[in-house]
Amino acid sequence: MFSKVTGPVRLADRVAAVLAEEIESGRLAEGDKLPTEVELVKQLGVSRTVVREAVSRLRNAGLVEPRQGLGVFVMPRRTRPLDIEAEAAGTKIKVLQIVEVRRAMEGEAAGLAAERATPDDVARMREALDAIDSAVAAGGDGVDEDLAFHRSIAESTGNAVMVSTVRYLGEVMRSGIRVTRANEARRRDFIEAVRQEHHAIVAAIETGDATAARDAARHHMKHAAARLQDADERFWTETEDLDVDLDAAP
Numbered sequence: 001m002f003s004k005v006t007g008p009v010r011l012a013d014r015v016a017a018v019l020a021e022e023i024e025s026g027r028l029a030e031g032d033k034l035p036t037e038v039e040l041v042k043q044l045g046v047s048r049t050v051v052r053e054a055v056s057r058l059r060n061a062g063l064v065e066p067r068q069g070l071g072v073f074v075m076p077r078r079t080r081p082l083d084i085e086a087e088a089a090g091t092k093i094k095v096l097q098i099v100e101v102r103r104a105m106e107g108e109a110a111g112l113a114a115e116r117a118t119p120d121d122v123a124r125m126r127e128a129l130d131a132i133d134s135a136v137a138a139g140g141d142g143v144d145e146d147l148a149f150h151r152s153i154a155e156s157t158g159n160a161v162m163v164s165t166v167r168y169l170g171e172v173m174r175s176g177i178r179v180t181r182a183n184e185a186r187r188r189d190f191i192e193a194v195r196q197e198h199h200a201i202v203a204a205i206e207t208g209d210a211t212a213a214r215d216a217a218r219h220h221m222k223h224a225a226a227r228l229q230d231a232d233e234r235f236w237t238e239t240e241d242l243d244v245d246l247d248a249a250p
Contacts, residue, residue: 011046015054018044023063023074034064034072096225101169103221106150109166110201110217112157114210121156125202128152132198136191141181149198153205153217190227197223 022028035043040051055072058064066072113121128149135142147170154166185191197220204212 011050012053012057015040015044015046015050016057019054019058020061020063023058028074030074030076032074033070034074036071092228096228099221099225099228103218103225105166105169106153106221107214107218109150109154109157109162110205111210111214112159112162113153114205114208114213116158117156117205121152122202122206125149125152125156125205129195129198129202133195136185141185143181146181153201156205193223193227194220 019028019034028034034040034055037048037051037055040046041048044051055064055066059066059072063075064072065075117125128145132142132145132149135145151163151167151170154163157163197216201213201216201220204216
């Protein structure tokens, strides 16, 4: 059904584009079941990791719906939700734009958390920070743990819309966060700076200082952008296939 996917563009983007075209053209109609993961790997000539990432993007775009034990099905045509993956062309531009959005969202979340967090909420934030340290020490990228830390801040606000928004943005921005952390992992001083910035956010929340918490969260994102700007062109070239490089082989 599909031709093998090759070329310099990130493979997950290419696969998502191929599948989206099948859906938008009507060749895959509402209610149709996508080929299985194994079949897509064979037809497209890519890894399972790439297929999963591509399907995740289609799900975030409202094009498909996974059904437990049944497969992935094409959704009815409707107004599509925000598709961040398709908004920016270049990897560097897209990741820096993601950091800008995170600075606004996470700054406000941290400020509200400082006003509302309970001691148990703060304890969960510190547990999340320990999980990041453990993941990095074990050789992982810490992406899931990083997302969990920021979700713990949002959850402590008691604002259900904030929680849902941060959770949604975290999922659709996962690849950008992965690139950010990969860049920070290049240097020990970057790793330690990120660690200190995270702890500064929690410390401000724990003391109930909303202004300091907002400033700490925005400071973290501002420095994340600066660290990305510091990366050379070789790093950005390598990140074109970062989804494959950081995940397990098929």
